Amino acid sequence: MAYNADPSRYKQMKYNACGNNGLYLPAISLGLWHNFGNEATMQNMQDMILNSFDLGITHFDIANNYGPPAGAAEENFGKILKDQLKSYRDELIISTKAGFYMWDGPYGDGGSKKYLIASIDQSLKRAKLEYFDIFYHHRADPNTPAAETAAALDQIVRQGKALYIGTSNYTAEQAAEIIIEFEKLGTPYIIHQPIYNMLNRGIENGLVDILKSSGVGIIAYCPLAQGLLTDKYLNEQIPQNSRADRSKYVAQELDKNIDKIKLLKPLAQARNQTMAQMAIAWLLNTGNLTSVLIGASRFSQIAENVAALNNTKFSQDELDLIDRIVLT
Numbered sequence: 343m344a345y346n347a348d349p350s351r352y353k354q355m356k357y358n359a360c361g362n363n364g365l366y367l368p369a370i371s372l373g374l375w376h377n378f379g380n381e382a383t384m385q386n387m388q389d390m391i392l393n394s395f396d397l398g399i400t401h402f403d404i405a406n407n408y409g410p411p412a413g414a415a416e417e418n419f420g421k422i423l424k425d426q427l428k429s430y431r432d433e434l435i436i437s438t439k440a441g442f443y444m445w446d447g448p449y450g451d452g453g454s455k456k457y458l459i460a461s462i463d464q465s466l467k468r469a470k471l472e473y474f475d476i477f478y479h480h481r482a483d484p485n486t487p488a489a490e491t492a493a494a495l496d497q498i499v500r501q502g503k504a505l506y507i508g509t510s511n512y513t514a515e516q517a518a519e520i521i522i523e524f525e526k527l528g529t530p531y532i533i534h535q536p537i538y539n540m541l542n543r544g545i546e547n548g549l550v551d552i553l554k555s556s557g558v559g560i561i562a563y564c565p566l567a568q569g570l571l572t573d574k575y576l577n578e579q580i581p582q583n584s585r586a587d588r589s590k591y592v593a594q595e596l597d598k599n600i601d602k603i604k605l606l607k608p609l610a611q612a613r614n615q616t617m618a619q620m621a622i623a624w625l626l627n628t629g630n631l632t633s634v635l636i637g638a639s640r641f642s643q644i645a646e647n648v649a650a651l652n653n654t655k656f657s658q659d660e661l662d663l664i665d666r667i668v669l670t
């Protein structure tokens with residue numbers, strides 16, 4: 343059946359400016375890193391994308407290597423777009439990235455002009471798009487001069503293949519270096535995508551200041567620490583097919599952090615929020631972010647997470663308690 347978007351979708355979501363730029367992103371965006379590969383069903387992927395759009399989530403984040411196999415998330419999103427969302431293209435902000443290994447040989451990884459231009463051309467074909475709204479350099483490449491990476495990204499915008507440029511996983515020093523290059527070129531560099539959650543505060547040590555002072559927006563990935571900051575692991579069981587069940591790294595992080603997670607739970611309860619809602623609200627309350635980039639394995643999680651917007655204020659006592667729990 344043809345999809346018609348909920349006419350009330352823009353009433354529920356909050357939209358924030360990307361730094362000093364004209365582009366606004368929803369306070370909560372959806373990423374397609376997991377659960378959009380070829381192991382997933384089209385029905386579940388479609389449920390998540392279309393119902394998210396009905397909640398006012400206008401921004402969907404992909405990367406060249408999301409799958410499995412690599413490239414599948416762009417293809418699957420492209421199918422949903424073509425079949426159901428075509429008439430809403432101008433209401434969507436679709437991003438992709440390049441920077442990690444994508445194909446064999448010296449031109450399928452890194453930050454060279456050769457890799458970045460070839461990769462966005464492949465991504466456009468897979469997603470059947472004329473342009474991406476945001477194209478990211480997925481990680482800094484120490485073997486490519488920042489000036490070359492910036493020039494490639496600038497060219498991508500001038501060729502009309504992307505409207506805006508972003509970076510991801512850069513350190514404060516790497517961000518400062520490429521900002522100088524973008525400024526020389528006049529590139530619309532509007533956003534950085536780092537990991538940021540209650541348990542991982544690395545960006546607070548310099549990166550936030552550099553981005554803010556340059557008018558660059560920030561969208562936080564892994565806001566729930568891949569699901570650790572939810573209610574699902576509190577009883578110390580790992581549910582079948584959860585992220586911790588599928589990833590050894592997440593299971594190890596759970597082991598390391600379970601005591602802190604348990605201590606956070608009463609605070610969430612006192613706020614009438616689930617753990618996931620409190621974790622997202624806490625990020626939005628920092629005032630550092632344009633958007634929180636969540637992942638999900640089913641739509642019910644997205645609905646729960648978007649309800650975090652109903653209460654994003656924290657008292658100083660709550661913030662101090664959270665810091666005492668997570669930073670010790």
Ligand SMILES: NC(=O)c1ccc[n+]([C@@H]2O[C@H](COP(=O)([O-])OP(=O)(O)OC[C@H]3O[C@@H](n4cnc5c(N)ncnc54)[C@H](OP(=O)(O)O)[C@@H]3O)[C@@H](O)[C@H]2O)c1
Pocket residue numbers: 372373374375376403404480510511535562563564565566567568569570572573574583584585586618635636637638639640642643644646647
């Ligand atoms: N730039 C980068 O290098 C980079 C790296 C990583 C991610 N990202 C981006 O960030 C996006 C989000 O990353 P992420 O998926 O790790 O984010 P996350 O929001 O920290 O974790 C999402 C996972 O947590 C679980 N979950 C979510 N809501 C839940 C709820 N309410 N209750 C219980 N469990 C819940 C689900 O896992 P299960 O149900 O499967 O357990 C879900 O797949 C990615 O899709 C990608 O777009 C970017």
